[in-house]
Amino acid sequence: MISFNKEQIYIVTGASSGIGEGVALLLNELGATVVGIARNEERLNSMKAKCKYPENMYIEIKDLAEDIDGLPQYVKDLKNKYGKFSGMAYCAGISDIQPLQLLTYPEIDYLFKVNFFAPLFITKGLLDRRNNIGKGTSIVAISSIEAYLNDRGMSKYASSKSALISAYKCMAAEVAQSGIRVNTISPSDIKTPMTMCEAAQSLREHREEKYPMGFGEVSDVANMAIFLLSNSSKWITRQDYIIDCGVM
Numbered sequence: 001m002i003s004f005n006k007e008q009i010y011i012v013t014g015a016s017s018g019i020g021e022g023v024a025l026l027l028n029e030l031g032a033t034v035v036g037i038a039r040n041e042e043r044l045n046s047m048k049a050k051c052k053y054p055e056n057m058y059i060e061i062k063d064l065a066e067d068i069d070g071l072p073q074y075v076k077d078l079k080n081k082y083g084k085f086s087g088m089a090y091c092a093g094i095s096d097i098q099p100l101q102l103l104t105y106p107e108i109d110y111l112f113k114v115n116f117f118a119p120l121f122i123t124k125g126l127l128d129r130r131n132n133i134g135k136g137t138s139i140v141a142i143s144s145i146e147a148y149l150n151d152r153g154m155s156k157y158a159s160s161k162s163a164l165i166s167a168y169k170c171m172a173a174e175v176a177q178s179g180i181r182v183n184t185i186s187p188s189d190i191k192t193p194m195t196m197c198e199a200a201q202s203l204r205e206h207r208e209e210k211y212p213m214g215f216g217e218v219s220d221v222a223n224m225a226i227f228l229l230s231n232s233s234k235w236i237t238r239q240d241y242i243i244d245c246g247v248m
């Protein structure tokens, strides 16, 4: 049985919704201290209201796309406020389907800020040895099955997620000798506000038939993230885990 203690402090980005909320709540339930980050204060507070140990759940309002260069300093400031981190689950992300002829540079740039540059630079801050606990630190980020499928209209989103997997594998190689682990998870369709919103309805109807067990649940991804953050996976690093009901 996986458990944590309150001296183990984890950053969870995207904690106001979907997969990030699920990871934040489960980590807290299993005993860890969580610093949940997102932009929407109301949704962060409603996540906190659901958690088992509210005294071990902290929320931070932050737009991760607004100052990428400043993210390592932001992590240092969080460390000074909460203590050294045992790891992070980077679950913030945005998705967008756009055929090539509709792509614009500012939109690609914004999506890459949230899906690629922010996880890269927040991880840079975390991997500064002054900000983490050293051996036993574990970092996980949510990529996407689209990094492998390369579907039509997905060049922007899929490339941000492939870049994330590659960068995390490189970083994992850099820190393995310090006993620090870095992994990614690539889910397929999971029931969250991202996939269940009205805008995604036509796509959803078309995609749901693919899965013999239906769409995935948030817990399907959250359980894997918790395993990768925990000591139970202490010899696992530099991996990407596909969670797609065996479809690919």
Ligand SMILES: NC(=O)c1ccc[n+]([C@@H]2O[C@H](COP(=O)([O-])OP(=O)(O)OC[C@H]3O[C@@H](n4cnc5c(N)ncnc54)[C@H](OP(=O)(O)O)[C@@H]3O)[C@@H](O)[C@H]2O)c1
Pocket (backbone or CB within 6 Å): 013, 014, 015, 016, 017, 018, 019, 020, 037, 038, 039, 040, 041, 043, 062, 063, 064, 065, 091, 092, 093, 094, 095, 114, 142, 143, 144, 145, 186, 187, 188, 189, 190, 191, 192, 193, 194, 195
């Ligand atoms: N759901 C799926 O089927 C699926 C499949 C594969 C991969 N994924 C990936 O899994 C991750 C989580 O997706 P989800 O389905 O849980 O999505 P979601 O419910 O829409 O949640 C996205 C989260 O990201 C946060 N976020 C977005 N932009 C941000 C910004 N600029 N600064 C700070 N936080 C920001 C949002 O918080 P605020 O709005 O409060 O800032 C929210 O908490 C994403 O990376 C997504 O690409 C999802």
